[in-house]
Amino acid sequence: MAMARWNKRSELLPCMVLVSVFFLAACGERDEFFDHRLDLLAPMVVDEHLLFIERGEDRVHLLDLSTKALEPATTQLELPSNPLLWQPRNGEDNAELLLLCEAREQSQDEEREPPSLVLLNGTRVVRRYELESSFNGLIQSEDGRYAFLFFDDSADAPSTEVGLGKVDTKVAFIDLEASPKRGERQPSRVLDKCDECDGSPNGIFFSPVMRVAARERRLAAVLSDTHVWLLDLDNPEHSEITFEPRPEQESRPEQILFGHDASKEEVKTYVRAANSDDVYIVDLVPRLSAPEGGNDFEARDTARAAGQHPRDMALYKDGTASRLLVVSSGTLEAVVIDPDTSMDRTETPGSASWPVRISLGFAADSILYFEAGDPEEPSVREPRALLYNRSGSPSMAILDLKDVEHNKAENLEVIHLKRSFERLVSWDEERVLLLHSDTGLSVLNLAKRASTTVQTPFELEVIPDRKVNKLWLAPFDQSRLGYVDLSVSPSGDLLFDDGEVRLDAPIQQMVLSTDGARKRVVIVHESDIGHVTVLNANSPERDSAVTLKGFFLADVLERGE
Amino acid sequence: MVMALAVVLMALGSEGAGAQAAEQPSAKRKTSVKPSGSSESASPGKAAKAPSSSRARAAQKAAAKAGEGEKAPSAAKAQGASPAQGPAQQPAAEQPEKAPVQQRAAEQPEGPVPQPAAEQPEAAPVQPVPVQQRAAVQPGAQGAAAPRIFWQAQPPRRDEPPLPPRVRGDAGSAVAVALAIEAVWNPDPSYDLFAEDDVAARYVLWLGYDLLSLSPRLILAAELGAGLGSDEASSVYGNIDARLQTVNAYAGANLRYVPVAWLQQHIRVAAGAWFLDTEIEQAASWVEPRRFENDAVSPFASVGLGVTGRTPTRLFETRQGEFASVSLGLTVEAGYSFVPSASLSLPLPEDDDNDIQTRTPELGELSQSGPYIRTSLVMRF
Numbered sequence A: 001m002a003m004a005r006w007n008k009r010s011e012l013l014p015c016m017v018l019v020s021v022f023f024l025a026a027c028g029e030r031d032e033f034f035d036h037r038l039d040l041l042a043p044m045v046v047d048e049h050l051l052f053i054e055r056g057e058d059r060v061h062l063l064d065l066s067t068k069a070l071e072p073a074t075t076q077l078e079l080p081s082n083p084l085l086w087q088p089r090n091g092e093d094n095a096e097l098l099l100l101c102e103a104r105e106q107s108q109d110e111e112r113e114p115p116s117l118v119l120l121n122g123t124r125v126v127r128r129y130e131l132e133s134s135f136n137g138l139i140q141s142e143d144g145r146y147a148f149l150f151f152d153d154s155a156d157a158p159s160t161e162v163g164l165g166k167v168d169t170k171v172a173f174i175d176l177e178a179s180p181k182r183g184e185r186q187p188s189r190v191l192d193k194c195d196e197c198d199g200s201p202n203g204i205f206f207s208p209v210m211r212v213a214a215r216e217r218r219l220a221a222v223l224s225d226t227h228v229w230l231l232d233l234d235n236p237e238h239s240e241i242t243f244e245p246r247p248e249q250e251s252r253p254e255q256i257l258f259g260h261d262a263s264k265e266e267v268k269t270y271v272r273a274a275n276s277d278d279v280y281i282v283d284l285v286p287r288l289s290a291p292e293g294g295n296d297f298e299a300r301d302t303a304r305a306a307g308q309h310p311r312d313m314a315l316y317k318d319g320t321a322s323r324l325l326v327v328s329s330g331t332l333e334a335v336v337i338d339p340d341t342s343m344d345r346t347e348t349p350g351s352a353s354w355p356v357r358i359s360l361g362f363a364a365d366s367i368l369y370f371e372a373g374d375p376e377e378p379s380v381r382e383p384r385a386l387l388y389n390r391s392g393s394p395s396m397a398i399l400d401l402k403d404v405e406h407n408k409a410e411n412l413e414v415i416h417l418k419r420s421f422e423r424l425v426s427w428d429e430e431r432v433l434l435l436h437s438d439t440g441l442s443v444l445n446l447a448k449r450a451s452t453t454v455q456t457p458f459e460l461e462v463i464p465d466r467k468v469n470k471l472w473l474a475p476f477d478q479s480r481l482g483y484v485d486l487s488v489s490p491s492g493d494l495l496f497d498d499g500e501v502r503l504d505a506p507i508q509q510m511v512l513s514t515d516g517a518r519k520r521v522v523i524v525h526e527s528d529i530g531h532v533t534v535l536n537a538n539s540p541e542r543d544s545a546v547t548l549k550g551f552f553l554a555d556v557l558e559r560g561e
Numbered sequence B: 001m002v003m004a005l006a007v008v009l010m011a012l013g014s015e016g017a018g019a020q021a022a023e024q025p026s027a028k029r030k031t032s033v034k035p036s037g038s039s040e041s042a043s044p045g046k047a048a049k050a051p052s053s054s055r056a057r058a059a060q061k062a063a064a065k066a067g068e069g070e071k072a073p074s075a076a077k078a079q080g081a082s083p084a085q086g087p088a089q090q091p092a093a094e095q096p097e098k099a100p101v102q103q104r105a106a107e108q109p110e111g112p113v114p115q116p117a118a119e120q121p122e123a124a125p126v127q128p129v130p131v132q133q134r135a136a137v138q139p140g141a142q143g144a145a146a147p148r149i150f151w152q153a154q155p156p157r158r159d160e161p162p163l164p165p166r167v168r169g170d171a172g173s174a175v176a177v178a179l180a181i182e183a184v185w186n187p188d189p190s191y192d193l194f195a196e197d198d199v200a201a202r203y204v205l206w207l208g209y210d211l212l213s214l215s216p217r218l219i220l221a222a223e224l225g226a227g228l229g230s231d232e233a234s235s236v237y238g239n240i241d242a243r244l245q246t247v248n249a250y251a252g253a254n255l256r257y258v259p260v261a262w263l264q265q266h267i268r269v270a271a272g273a274w275f276l277d278t279e280i281e282q283a284a285s286w287v288e289p290r291r292f293e294n295d296a297v298s299p300f301a302s303v304g305l306g307v308t309g310r311t312p313t314r315l316f317e318t319r320q321g322e323f324a325s326v327s328l329g330l331t332v333e334a335g336y337s338f339v340p341s342a343s344l345s346l347p348l349p350e351d352d353d354n355d356i357q358t359r360t361p362e363l364g365e366l367s368q369s370g371p372y373i374r375t376s377l378v379m380r381f
Helices: A002-024 A404-411 B002-020 B053-066 B075-079 B092-106 B131-136 B189-193
Strands: A044-046 A049-053 A059-064 A074-078 A083-088 A097-101 A116-120 A125-130 A137-140 A146-150 A170-175 A188-192 A203-206 A210-212 A215-217 A219-223 A228-232 A241-243 A253-261 A266-273 A278-286 A297-305 A310-318 A321-328 A333-337 A356-359 A366-372 A382-388 A395-400 A412-416 A423-426 A431-435 A441-445 A450-454 A462-465 A470-473 A480-485 A497-502 A509-513 A520-524 A531-536 A546-549 B175-185 B199-215 B218-236 B240-260 B263-282 B291-310 B327-338 B342-345 B357-359 B362-366 B370-380
Touching (some): A044 A083, A044 A509, A097 A137, A146 A219, A210 A266, A219 A253, A266 A310, A266 A321, A356 A404, B189 B218, B199 B240, B263 B327
Parallel strands (some): A546 B357
Antiparallel strands (some): A044 A049, A097 A116, A210 A215, A228 A241, A253 A266, A441 A450, A480 A497, A531 A546, B175 B199, B218 B240, B291 B327, B342 B362
16 A cells, blocks of 8 residues: 555656746746847937937937937837838938838737828927828928928839838928927828829929019929929919920920029029920919919920030029020030020120030030139139039039120130049039049149049048048948048148048948037947947047947846836 | 574574674664564575484484485475474585575675674574485385484575564654756846746755754754756847856755655745856857856845655665665745846956947846746655
8 A cells, every 4th residue: 555655646746847847838928129120220310319210110219429428328219100211301400300101000909000201309209290191202302391202113212011002193292390280280281193293203393482473482393204393382272383395205304493583573493304405494474363273373484405415504693694504415515595585596796695505525414503713813703613524524624604605615614634533522612522433532622723632541432521621431341430631721721631540340330420519420330239439520539439339238128018 | 483483593693693793884873673573584484493413413324324325305305395304414415505694694785784683693404304215214124224204394495595684774864955946937027138938947956954843743954055047038139149147055944844754844945145147149240249248146035835745754764774764755845036136237348458448338127036936856864
């Protein structure tokens, strides 16, 4: 009997051992906060904060760069839904950021979120605009007042996966100065694209404030393959005006300029199309009687010959008269047009003939308008233009625009550079930087019409920073940050002092934070937990630099459920 | 038969006492029990009476005369002779029977061997009388009268030596050695950085010693132990692996209630030191530094209630009384560990005057307190 009892107890042994094993089984799962992958968009600086936007999550991490003592910790902002694309807001010195967020479908755990455009600064969401459609394209006006949203079907546009289908027949305008209020009409305007506007818009241009039909207003011009679509931004109840440069032909309008003469209350719109040798001048004149719901002005257009394949145009004032400068790559010439002169050339003794054609000797496709002196009279500031080719041809020219209709080719000075360049950067009123494809860069003084070449040690991408008068040289995967100081000496010349800072880790990306009070440059290193080096942008030195590591894990133990 | 057995034992004891004198038991306390009247080791059929010296000599002579020209009987037949037969000379083939006695003395286990108080040396085997001799004896056949055999002692069976008397050892078991596995539950979200779930395993080795009996059923014991536990989480934030290792050492007291020998309940309190070591590693191999290590030390305390099931007393005891106190048991205990939260941070790189000034963040407070269930395999002796 004793043995029988013992046998029974021995059977209990494995069962009781399993008690502990049972409790070793998954009892409570890890919080999902730790399971998601930290997938970040490229960092950017907004309002002296380094922003890391999480792709696929409703979250942005902010690293404060505004304090003297930099802290290795980020704060987090919750976003309405998945951010799709972002842009610094124009005209705000990088103080605000525009985020276009996707809609979120309703699920078991979450309510449906409509698509929205979010305006945020370094600490909070400033405003949020709910949208009626899912857009994936965003263009702002130069002053940051308006945002134009559309559906971009180009190959490199971000794809929006939300929704059963994408309705690409709508566009939207949002006044970013207006605050959305509950129960009131949103400060946005959603429009159906014009019937003739097939595909995604090719571009949009915003006019300055102009007086049209005795009213101050701003216009927006949306370009399609065949039409120009003019909208009155200040009177959304007005219907749109469409203009077709070449009827029944795909002219592909590319560029629009707005000309406004306040003294005459004349408003002209200049349209250049890729598939047309003409430039179209559209006069906006008041209607004698405005139909109900219709515009109180109308468009009257005229076409002006501008050589062959016009590639760029610029509008300037010669005294009180408006002039239009056009460069044509097909005929290797620059054409100056008087918009107030008819197409017929009038050649009378002593009078100018329009348009004025000046042969360049090379194919120019870009115009940089500036006002500066010349070698003979450096202090006399007059309208001039630098004519060059974006492909980097070493030939370029400076055209003095004053009295060009009389002096013609005498006002042209062709400059031959020693090397071709890859990129042209406007540095200040009198200087442009020419970045060469091999090591080095040139500084072209437009007033003196002379260039200075600086050799740099390695092939790199140059990041110009006019806030601190430096060119930053941040080669990828190298551990040295180089710079060229372009401060102006007392004699008016650039210093061209170069230097470099040795870092403790390779460079993955460089971000400038030089718009605020503390001017800093941030080097982002590759890391899963966050790794940056912050330097003083005015005097970048190793001794004053600070490295922040692991800031994505700051207070991670407190972030759970 | 009982008296015969006693005589045999006395004879054996006198012969084996010298051989066993050198094998005194160790300092372990034992009590020896004299063999009782009812023997546990000898079967009725195996008892052999030791013949007197004169009888043995007479039997030898008779056997020598009757056995001339005949084969010696087999040892099996000799052993199978009935106890009623008289003493007979052991055939030559069975001479070595003394040797088994000496061999048995040499085979006694080393160490503490209980010495029976009245162990007698084994008597010389009695010579069996060949059956054939009896058949060859015919009245008047040779003129000389053969001795009449009325009784013949049967020698003990060689394959069943007599068992020693049972000895009772001390069943008291003051010492306990145990190997335990502890399941610790940590539901705090801070623990999720280092674990895939909320339960961690810890392996504990502990030693206990009964200090005193507060009452016949209440025993106070002291305990020393050390535990080792670890946990790991992978793919945190996608590319980070985090590991946590704990080592604890403690001293405690255990109050044990023993209503029956095989089932005991206890309450245990303990306190000690808790060593924590954490490691955060980036998955990318080309990133430097790749690994961040952190450690902390803190005190801890625990309290638990448990129950033990153990083997019956003396289950493993031998006839010599050895291993009387040995028992095996399984203890299941539920309790709670109180451990202060550990403040963790990412460590700064090693001092290097050439490095750019570096700042790392605080990770926060890691909570380590929580309930546990401990299962111990205990051996007491």
